[in-house]
Amino acid sequence: MGKKALQFHRITPDLQLCGTWNTPEQFDRFLNFLKEQKIPVLLPDQPGSGIIITFDDGECSIYDHAFPLLKKYGMRAVVFLIGAYIGKENYWDIRLASKQVRHLSWEQIHEMSDWGIEFGSHTMTHRNLTHLPFEIIKQELIHSKEIIDTRIGGCRSVSYPFNRVNSKVLAAARSAGYTYGFGGDGTDHLLIKKEALYITDTAKSLQIKISERPSSLYQYERIKQKIINMFTISTMILKGTTMRSSAT
Numbered sequence: 001m002g003k004k005a006l007q008f009h010r011i012t013p014d015l016q017l018c019g020t021w022n023t024p025e026q027f028d029r030f031l032n033f034l035k036e037q038k039i040p041v042l043l044p045d046q047p048g049s050g051i052i053i054t055f056d057d058g059e060c061s062i063y064d065h066a067f068p069l070l071k072k073y074g075m076r077a078v079v080f081l082i083g084a085y086i087g088k089e090n091y092w093d094i095r096l097a098s099k100q101v102r103h104l105s106w107e108q109i110h111e112m113s114d115w116g117i118e119f120g121s122h123t124m125t126h127r128n129l130t131h132l133p134f135e136i137i138k139q140e141l142i143h144s145k146e147i148i149d150t151r152i153g154g155c156r157s158v159s160y161p162f163n164r165v166n167s168k169v170l171a172a173a174r175s176a177g178y179t180y181g182f183g184g185d186g187t188d189h190l191l192i193k194k195e196a197l198y199i200t201d202t203a204k205s206l207q208i209k210i211s212e213r214p215s216s217l218y219q220y221e222r223i224k225q226k227i228i229n230m231f232t233i234s235t236m237i238l239k240g241t242t243m244r245s246s247a248t
């Protein structure tokens with residue numbers, strides 16, 4: 001089956017307006033499913049087939065609600081940090097409108113890193129890299145890698161914001177020194193396939209997402225993922241509009 005990545009964002013018991021979150025109970029059921037099915041949970045560097053658990057955006061909810069469960073099951077994961085927001089509260093995500101997002105602090109990152117959680121880059125400012133000039137893409141990728149390497153070391157992976165990657169982004173990731181890239185069609189170490197898990201997912205749909213042979217239900221899941229990604233992109237466009245209007 002090779003290696004496949006599961007993509008999580010926020011793990012919280014509090015109701016969210018977006019689809020990209022999971023409750024701690026749900027996350028517990030997913031991990032329990034992987035354990036019961038004896039599906040290996042790996043880090044990118046580990047040999048063999050299995051699942052890589054990943055978290056995008058580096059929010060505090062990962063420390064508060066996911067880390068205790070990862071420890072309970074003895075499963076490691078990769079957390080992708082947004083370089084400019086580490087240890088900061090920020091309004092970068094318009095989905096939260098009135099609510100600030102807390103991001104992991106270096107203290108929390110160190111504690112998780114000491115336990116065996118790996119940290120990678122989710123760029124500096126979480127922009128769609130495919131829309132940026134090559135030099136800016138390189139800056140986004142190099143600077144964020146340097147920050148993580150300086151503080152904890154071992155930044156080998158990048159997760160492309162909004163799962164947007166093209167040949168230009170791929171070339172920039174390679175030249176920035178990344179070994180693994182998350183997002184893409186699975187044809188390269190820098191294009192590892194991700195399956196996002198949403199609040200609507202169950203152990204059954206998780207099983208379908210990680211199974212080798214796509215079924216018709218799997219196709220349905222792909223369409224659902226595309227629709228949620230479209231919402232994310234409209235968020236991005238709205239945010240761009242807000243930023244431009246506030247700048248004038």
Ligand SMILES: [Zn+2]
Nearest residue numbers: 056057161162
């Ligand atoms: Zn993200």
